[in-house]
Amino acid sequence: MTQTIAPRVRTLVLLILAVAGALLAGAAPVSAHAALTGSDPAQGAVVDTAPSQVSLTFSEPIAVGDDSVRVLDPKGERVDKGDPANPSGTTYSVRLVSGLPDGTYTVAYQVVSADSHPVAGAFTFSIGAPSETTVSVSAQGSDNGLVGWLYGFGRYVSYAGFVVLAGGAAFILACWAPGARVRAVQRLVVSGWLALTSATLGLLMLRGSYTTSGKVGDVFDLELLGDVLQTKTGAALVSRLLLLAAAALFIAVLFGAYARTADAVEPDRDAEDDGGGDDGGDDGGPDKRDLTFGLALGGTVVAAGLAASWAMSEHASQGLQAGVAMPVDVVHLLAVAAWLGGLTALLVALYRAPVETPVGRDAVRRFSRLAFGSVVTLAVTGVYQSWRQLGSWSAFTDTRYGQLLLVKIALVAVMVAVAFLSRRWTQRLADARVSEAAEEAERTEATERAEEAVRAEEAVRAKEAVRAEATQRAEEGVRAKEAVRVKATERANEAVRAEATQRAEEGVRAKEAVRAEATERAKEAKQPAGTAPAEASGTSEVSEASMAVEPPKASGASGASGASDAERAEAGQDSVRAAQLARQRAAAEAARQKRLRDADPNRFGLRRSVLAEAGVAVVLLAVTTVLTQTEPGRTEQDARAATAASSSASATGQGSGAVSLTMPFDTGGKSGKGVVSIDLDPAQAGDNALHVYVEGPDGTPVDVPEVKIALTLAAQNIGPLPVAPDHVTTGHWSASRVQIPMAGDWKVEVTVRTSDIDQVTVSKNAQIG
Numbered sequence: 001m002t003q004t005i006a007p008r009v010r011t012l013v014l015l016i017l018a019v020a021g022a023l024l025a026g027a028a029p030v031s032a033h034a035a036l037t038g039s040d041p042a043q044g045a046v047v048d049t050a051p052s053q054v055s056l057t058f059s060e061p062i063a064v065g066d067d068s069v070r071v072l073d074p075k076g077e078r079v080d081k082g083d084p085a086n087p088s089g090t091t092y093s094v095r096l097v098s099g100l101p102d103g104t105y106t107v108a109y110q111v112v113s114a115d116s117h118p119v120a121g122a123f124t125f126s127i128g129a130p131s132e133t134t135v136s137v138s139a140q141g142s143d144n145g146l147v148g149w150l151y152g153f154g155r156y157v158s159y160a161g162f163v164v165l166a167g168g169a170a171f172i173l174a175c176w177a178p179g180a181r182v183r184a185v186q187r188l189v190v191s192g193w194l195a196l197t198s199a200t201l202g203l204l205m206l207r208g209s210y211t212t213s214g215k216v217g218d219v220f221d222l223e224l225l226g227d228v229l230q231t232k233t234g235a236a237l238v239s240r241l242l243l244l245a246a247a248a249l250f251i252a253v254l255f256g257a258y259a260r261t262a263d264a265v266e267p268d269r270d271a272e273d274d275g276g277g278d279d280g281g282d283d284g285g286p287d288k289r290d291l292t293f294g295l296a297l298g299g300t301v302v303a304a305g306l307a308a309s310w311a312m313s314e315h316a317s318q319g320l321q322a323g324v325a326m327p328v329d330v331v332h333l334l335a336v337a338a339w340l341g342g343l344t345a346l347l348v349a350l351y352r353a354p355v356e357t358p359v360g361r362d363a364v365r366r367f368s369r370l371a372f373g374s375v376v377t378l379a380v381t382g383v384y385q386s387w388r389q390l391g392s393w394s395a396f397t398d399t400r401y402g403q404l405l406l407v408k409i410a411l412v413a414v415m416v417a418v419a420f421l422s423r424r425w426t427q428r429l430a431d432a433r434v435s436e437a438a439e440e441a442e443r444t445e446a447t448e449r450a451e452e453a454v455r456a457e458e459a460v461r462a463k464e465a466v467r468a469e470a471t472q473r474a475e476e477g478v479r480a481k482e483a484v485r486v487k488a489t490e491r492a493n494e495a496v497r498a499e500a501t502q503r504a505e506e507g508v509r510a511k512e513a514v515r516a517e518a519t520e521r522a523k524e525a526k527q528p529a530g531t532a533p534a535e536a537s538g539t540s541e542v543s544e545a546s547m548a549v550e551p552p553k554a555s556g557a558s559g560a561s562g563a564s565d566a567e568r569a570e571a572g573q574d575s576v577r578a579a580q581l582a583r584q585r586a587a588a589e590a591a592r593q594k595r596l597r598d599a600d601p602n603r604f605g606l607r608r609s610v611l612a613e614a615g616v617a618v619v620l621l622a623v624t625t626v627l628t629q630t631e632p633g634r635t636e637q638d639a640r641a642a643t644a645a646s647s648s649a650s651a652t653g654q655g656s657g658a659v660s661l662t663m664p665f666d667t668g669g670k671s672g673k674g675v676v677s678i679d680l681d682p683a684q685a686g687d688n689a690l691h692v693y694v695e696g697p698d699g700t701p702v703d704v705p706e707v708k709i710a711l712t713l714a715a716q717n718i719g720p721l722p723v724a725p726d727h728v729t730t731g732h733w734s735a736s737r738v739q740i741p742m743a744g745d746w747k748v749e750v751t752v753r754t755s756d757i758d759q760v761t762v763s764k765n766a767q768i769g
Contacts, residue, residue: 035059035635036121039107040681043123050100050127051660052677052693054080054107055093059635060318062092062111062119063231065212069094069111074103074133082701087691087734091681098662098675098699102128106135110212116233116313118211147219151210154202156625161196163621165189165247166303166334167341169254173296174370175342176349176363180259184352185345192341193251196306197244204228204237236313243305250299258295261288307333314628320388332381336624339374340617342367347614350607364606368422375416382409388634395633402633404623411620415613422609659683659766661748669758673697676750676762678709683768685743692725692733694752701731706753709735713744720749743768 038057041047054071064084071080071094080094087093092111108122124133168189172179179185208224209215218224228234307330316322316329346367349359386405396402661678679691690709696702712719718741725733740746746768753759 035631036109036119039123040679041125044125046126046128046130047660048128049660049662050098051096051679052098052662053093053095053660053679053691055087055091055679055681056107056109057091058111058113058119059090060113061090062113064092064111067110068092069107069109071096072106072108072135073100074105074131074135076133076135079105081699085729085732087689087728087732091689093691095693095701098695100127102126103131104133106133112211112231113318116231145214146216147206147209147214151203151206152625154199154206155628156622157195158199158203159621159625161192161194161199162306162333163337163341164192164344165196165341166192166299166306166337167339167343168192168345169250169299169303170338170370171342171345171367172254173292173299175346175366176359177258177262177292178357179345179349179353179359179363180255180262182349182353182357184348186255188345188348189251189254193244193247197241200237200240200244204234204241207233207237232317233313236309240306240309243302243309246298247302247306250295250302253291254295254299258291261291303334303337304330307337315389315632316385320634325385325388328381328384331377332385335374335377335381339371339378340621342370343610343613343617347607347610350610368419371419375412375419378412389632391634391637395637399631399633399636401627401630401636404627404630405633408620408623408627411616411623415616415620418609418613418616422606422613659768661764661766663750663762663764665750665752665760665762667752667754667758667760669755671696671702672754672758672760674702674752675699676707676752678748678750678764678766680738680748680766680768683766685740685768687736688738688740690723690725690735690738692750694731694733701729703727703730704752704754705756706751706759707733708751710749710751711738711740712747712749713742714747715744716742718742719747740768 035058036056037059040055040057041051054069056069064086066083069080069084069092070078073079079097079100081097082095084092084094104124104126106122106124110118110120113119168185172185172189205219205225207228208221209218211228212218212224229238308326310333311317311326311329316325346359346364349363353359390396390399390402390405396406659678659680661680662675663678664673664675666673674697675695677693677695679693681689681691692707692709694702694704694707707725709723709725710720711723712721721739723735723738725735728734744767745765747763747765749761749763751759751761
């Protein structure tokens with residue numbers, strides 16, 4: 001069964017990863033969440049006089065740098081001066097050098113939106129009349145190319161790591177406590193932590209190049225890294241790393257102290273319990289309950305903090321109802337992690353859990369309830385986020401964000417449908433086990449009472465028979481052993497006696513032969529004293545014969561010891577063979593149980609449905625990653641409306657944006673000469689924004705003690721209407737909500753005071769409306 005499933009699993013996983021990669025690689029580079037909604041001069045506009053500045057209005061606040069806005073003349077030379085300023089709201093302006101000749105000018109901008117995404121673009125306007133230009137500025141931003149792709153892939157890995165880390169831990173604590181002891185589940189959660197940590201470090205390094213040049217060589221620029229750390233996104237990434245350090249401690253306790261307290265096997269409860277065990281199988285004592293509660297509380301805090309590192313730096317942090325959207329986004333991310341991460345952990349448990357630690361139906365039921373709650377939470381928070389980001393039904397089909405959101409909703413619907421199938425397989429698995437248990441209980445109950453007495457009597461008889469047989473065998477063994485020993489001793493003694501008798505007889509014969517020979521020699525030599533040596537020799541022979549009797553006794557003892565050692569060696573070999581046989585039987589039993597478990601059609605169906613859910617989840621996560629890098633539908637529609645209005649105004653000739661007036665002045669005193677410029681935006685009846693710039697004779701911004709404005713429409717006897725602008729920066733004053741009651745040829749008077757007694761009033765007429 002396993003050999004058949006494994007190739008299918010690998011093929012499906014590779015297919016899922018290929019689809020996810022295609023989604024990430026094919027994602028359009030519309031990662032700008034702040035859109036240019038207006039400009040002054042407008043895109044493609046032709047103005048009569050050279051403006052003193054170029055203003056850009058975005059849909060949300062942006063971050064600008066020294067070279068964020070560049071204005072190039074027809075020859076490609078820069079004609080802007082100074083750093084971009086933010087005079088009001090989401091309008092940003094850059095000053096232009098004075099005396100610009102007629103021709104077509106190019107405005108190129110590259111900024112970072114408040115939700116951390118780079119915004120780049122370019123447009124042209126003309127002074128006097130359009131002309132040819134040598135400038136070729138691409139609207140392609142730094143988020144395109146290799147760095148942009150790596151940054152997008154890092155975001156996907158970070159989301160996936162968070163989902164696996166938080167969801168896997170939640171699955172263990174809430175659904176399957178024995179999972180803390182399973183090596184495959186441990187590797188899954190640790191892999192999530194490693195993925196999130198490495199992706200966060202990578203995003204931190206890539207961030208500087210991603211928002212500026214887009215060059216690979218700038219990834220290791222420490223100056224850019226320092227600039228990133230000063231931004232909101234950089235602070236969020238650093239905070240995420242600190243929280244991951246706390247998550248590492250959480251993992252160590254989860255797979256250390258908590259795993260030691262978890263039971264190796266969590267028995268399934270009866271069907272009447274309705275799945276029971278909402279405590280995740282925690283039936284331990286107070287210490288275990290306290291540890292579980294502490295891990296659950298600490299893990300929730302860490303997971304919420306990690307989710308907040310996204311919510312506080314991306315979509316939710318800007319736009320409508322940001323104070324509500326950020327907590328909603330945190331809850332949304334936690335629900336995603338609980339569902340998709342828990343699903344991944346369940347898949348690993350179903351395929352990789354050892355036989356001695358199987359995932360039971362109660363664990364699956366608990367996860368089913370957790371997943372249902374997560375889906376409900378996702379639905380509620382998703383509806384709010386969709387309304388906030390789209391704003392209208394038409395945005396579902398008219399904007400890329402809405403189209404991706406429809407794809408995401410469809411994938412969620414598919415996952416819910418597959419989850420319903422998984423729930424049915426879980427119920428079938430439970431029903432099958434309950435049915436088998438009921439049948440077995442009926443058979444047992446039917447025969448138990450009838451066989452109880454027989455079993456008891458047979459048990460007593462068997463026990464007595466075993467005891468009698470054991471006693472008999474013991475006695476027979478002792479008697480046999482004694483008989484062997486007696487027989488061996490008798491044989492040894494007989495051998496010794498026979499050998500001693502033989503040697504004694506040989507000694508006597510030898511002695512007699514010696515005596516006879518000695519007698520004959522004595523007779524021959526007539527020397528009687530010669531018998532002494534012969535007797536000594538005979539005595540020596542007898543002594544040697546008697547000494548030869550002793551060795552057989554030692555030989556008999558050695559034989560008995562050898563028999564005992566052989567018995568012990570044989571007994572040791574028997575014990576080793578018995579241990580090996582026990583291990584083989586245990587392995588065979590485990591393999592048999594695994595085959596039976598894998599052959600269960602209900603469990604096999606559950607595996608397939610959960611695998612299908614996980615496959616859809618991988619694609620869903622890829623779509624979500626692309627969605628977070630896409631301009632919201634509400635912003636895209638607002639930008640289109642602003643562009644259409646600007647194009648309409650240019651086509652009809654009804655105004656081209658702000659009126660710019662430049663007037664030289666001379667108060668007559670020391671440092672009394674200069675140029676004052678007035679910008680009025682949008683130069684229409686109603687609210688207008690007014691900007692005043694004062695420069696010295698050399699073109700550098702200068703401060704003066706006082707600047708006053710008065711507006712007069714002589715044809716209608718209106719005015720003068722005083723305007724008191726506020727000082728913004730060196731040589732720059734501004735006023736918002738300047739009310740111009742009607743259109744007409746208005747006289748704009750500017751009073752400049754350079755000292756306590758030196759001042760002058762200069763004026764020019766401007767067509768309003």
